[in-house]
Amino acid sequence: MxxxxxxxxxxxxxxxxxxxxxxxxxxxxxxxxxxxxxxxxxxxxxxxxxxxxxxxxxxxxxxxxxxxxxxxxxxxxxKKEKRAFSRGTLSRVLKTTLSVLIFSMIAGALSMSFSELGSGDSIAKEDITRSIKELSALLYTKYVFAFEALAILLVMVIVGAIALAKAKGGTHAK
Amino acid sequence: MLSSIGEIGLNHYLILSAALFCIGMFGVLMRKNALVILMSIELMLNAVNISFVAFSRYQNNLDGFVMVFFVMAVAAAEAAVGLALAVAIFKRFREINIRFFEHLKG
Amino acid sequence: MDRMEIFINTVKIVVIFLMMIQVVPLLVWVERRGSAFIQHRFGPNRVGPLGLLQLLADAVKFINKEEFVPAASNRVLFYLAPILALLPGMLAVLAIPFSTPFGIPSFEFMGSSYGPYTLQVQGAEIPLGIIYIFGVSSLAAYPVLLAGWASSNKYSLMGGLRASAQTISYELGLGMSVVGVMMLYGTFHLNDMIAAQEGLLAFRFFGNEINLPFLPNWGIFFQPIGFILFFVCIFAESNRLPFDLPEAEAELVAGFHTEYSGFKMLMFYIGEYGHMIVGSALVVIFYFGGYHIPYVSEAGLTSFVSQYFTGEYLVPFLVSFIYLHVFILKLALFLWIFVWVRWSLPRFRYDQLMSLGWKTLLPWSIFNMILTTVFIYAANAA
CATH class of the missing domain: 1.20.120.1200 (NADH-ubiquinone/plastoquinone oxidoreductase chain 6, subunit NuoJ)
Structure with a gap:
């Protein structure tokens, strides 16, 4: 409870x-x-x-x-934001309906497929430190390639963000 | 949908995740401020994280946690680049509303 | 989890919060007297013995100050910021173990009996205590940023931006310097870390047991570089003097709290001292043996106490009581070092601060991590 x-x-x-x-x-x-x-x-x-x-x-x-x-x-x-939301009644109604529709579709699908399963499954309680050990082992064995790729991504992002923030406007500089 | 109010199962977490995702999507569609659009994207990514963690916990499988790490790293990277772009755009146009820099629109 | 246990936990949380709040006036007194001592002045010495009642006079003054809000400010955020400033320190203190747990015998109350409990001298025994503390204290950037922006004052805004940039930058070094400690003890649990530091210095080196019985088994002997890095980083995290760029009064009036007065200002102070308390407590736990007394083991202390007192519940309670005071003594020592450093060192320039954080502390903490890995490997290699 x-x-x-x-x-x-x-x-x-x-x-x-x-x-x-x-x-x-x-x-x-x-x-x-x-x-x-x-x-x-x-x-x-x-x-x-x-x-x-x-x-x-x-x-x-x-x-x-x-x-x-x-x-x-x-x-x-x-402080004063002009046109914070998209204009036009039709487009607003359409977008709201779309969002609600997608949510109800997902929720409906879930409730249909989980009618029996759902709450019966209880969470298995585990030793926390052990699960972190397993997690890191998984990160450095099964997903090691993705991990390396992530490192490259992060380096690229650091360089890119600094270049963007320091840029004086490129070819269109005033 | 809510099979029993007293007990929390996997479906509760998944529905929360779906709701959060749809709120984020609504924000991306409705808002015109580039920063708020970025924030809504962060919301959607977080919704996905919730479902990863919930699945992982209920299936007793750690792969979901690893995925959450990757999603977080990618989201942080996306935020850094997005904010750098927003700063660059703001420097040039003095405006962050996406209606004001539609120069590439045909 | 019966009703009594919930009640006990609630009381404990409130007591720990009040403890944190009550330490602040004392620290302000120590700060003022200490600075006077360092600068060869007298300091506040008129109100009460040693000027101790100055705290009460200050409290009255803080409450009676004029309630001032700048006209152009954002009211909601202006009031929200000082409240948020209390949160990180308050939440982080909850996870710190102050002493060993002791038992409470079963008792009758209002007609119903309640079973024996084990009381932790700790707000809540949170799994992965370190991660929780770092997570909560990373929220400390918000109040400063919001205060700076909501005041609609250029100096405040600059102070707020500096503070948040500084907090984010030094969090990296802070987190990385602790990785060595986590690897050393092989746990994220603060109680386990303290338990691992009991007794005399002993370690394994290439499979050989090496004992140095003239030193306590403290983390600082295993992690000297990590200790220095961590200690520097918590100064920056709590915005204290060598790194108090957010409120550099020579350049920014008073930084992010320029427009704050009276009690709202006091709440920022409480937040800052909360950071100091958490930082000092973490230093004690990671590197100085927590509540353990050097050269005295827990069993030794228990047998010493049971020479004079007997009782199944009394002896553990007294042991816990002694340990609590040992912990507070060590904590007070580090809090004094905070004050000492503040009044001894000059302030950094902002670019020096950033280059220290990113170009010195971060690489050295990564180096410390690698070094620790090598040593752990060497210790367990046959």
């Missing part, structure tokens, strides 16, 4: 702040509510006993990526 209460509480926080991200016109509030949403997702991982992932989620997303977002939004200083 406590598990259910904590799940619904966390779920409420995540969904409410996610909705705030897309519905609030001021981008600074969007960024802050996204940070709240990330923290909520970290809490959800914590309740799923994925402690390591939860910590990484906090450090990487809530602690680094979102701080970057907030910093950039603050630097732009967009």
């Amino acid at each position: 406590t598990e259910a209460i904590s799940f619904y509480l966390i779920q409420f926080i995540i969904l409410a702040s996610a909705l705030a991200v897309v519905l609030v016109p001021n981008p600074i509030y969007s960024a802050i509510s996204l940070a709240v949403s990330m923290t909520g997702i970290a809490a959800l991982f914590f309740s799923l006993e994925a402690y390591f992932i939860a910590g990484v989620q906090l450090v990487v997303y809530a602690g680094a990526v979102m701080v970057l977002f907030v910093m950039v939004v603050m630097l732009f200083d967009l």
Whole structure:
């Protein structure tokens, strides 16, 4: 029962702040509510006993990526935003309907396929340190190629981001 | 859908993930601010992470966790490049609303 | 998990939070008296013995200050920032083990009996304590950033941007310098780390047991480079003096809290001291044996206590009590070093700060990691 209460509480926080991200016109509030949403997702991982992932989620997303977002939004200083949302009643209705439709399709498919399975499956409790050991073993054996590729990607991104941020405008420089 | 209120199963996590994904998609479609679009993409990536972790936990299989690592690294990389692009665009156009730099539109 | 246990845990969380808050005025007093001592002045010495009642006078002053909000500021964020400033330190302190657990006998209360409990002297025994603490304290960039922006003041904004950039940069070095400790003890659990540092220095080298019985088995003898890196990084994380660029008063008035006054300002102070407490506690746990007394094992202490007292529950309680004070003593030592350094060293320039973080601390922490790997391999090689 406590598990259910904590799940619904966390779920409420995540969904409410996610909705705030897309519905609030001021981008600074969007960024802050996204940070709240990330923290909520970290809490959800914590309740799923994925402690390591939860910590990484906090450090990487809530602690680094979102701080970057907030910093950039603050630097732009967009206080009065013109046309925050797309124009036209038809396009708005269409887009909203599309999103709701996709959600109901996924939810319907899930509820059909999970009618028996669902809650019967209980989470197997494991020794946490051991699971981290297995995780790293997996990372360095089965997924070692992807891991190396990720390293190359990150180096490329560092170079690219610095080049972009330092660029004086390329061939179209004023 | 919610088979029993008291117990939480895999389907609850998956539906939460789907809802979050659709909210993110809605944001990408509706918003016109490039930064908010990037944020909505982060939301969608996080939705995928939730389903990875939930599957991984319920199937007692660690592959999902590894995937979450990759998604996080790629998302961080995407955010870094996206923000660098946004800063470059803002420097040139003094505006971050995507309606104001549609020069390539035919 | 019965009702009593939930009640005990709630009380514990509140008590630990209040402890953190109550330490702050004391630290402010130490800071003022300490700075006076270092600069050959008297410091506050008029109110009460040794100026100790100055704390109360300060509290009254903080509460009675004019409530000032800049006209152009963003009100919501302006009030939100100081509240958020309390959070990271508060949440991180919860995971720190202050002493050994002790038992509470079963008792009758309001007509129903409650079974024997084991009480952890720790807010909550969180698995992967280190990761939790790092995760929570990485949220510390927000209050500073929000405060800087919401004040709508150029100096505040610059202070906020500097602070967040600094926090993000030094988090890398901080995290990497601890990897050596994690590999050394082979665990993420703070209690296990402390347990591993009990007794006298002993390690394995190429399969041979080597004992150095004149030194305690502390982490600093295994991780000297890691200790220096970690200690430098927590100064930067808590925005304390050699790295207090966010509030460099010579350039930025008072940085991100220029526009804050009275109690809101005090909340930023509490946040900063919370960081100091968490950082010092982590140094004690990682490198200085946690609550263990050098040359005295837990069994030795227990037998010493049971010479004078008897009782199934009394002896572990007294042992835990002694350990708590040992921990607090070590913590106080490091908090004093924080104060000492603040009033002894000059401030860095901002570019020096960034190049120290990225070009010195990060490569050295990676080097430390590799070195530790080699040594662990050497220790277990036959």
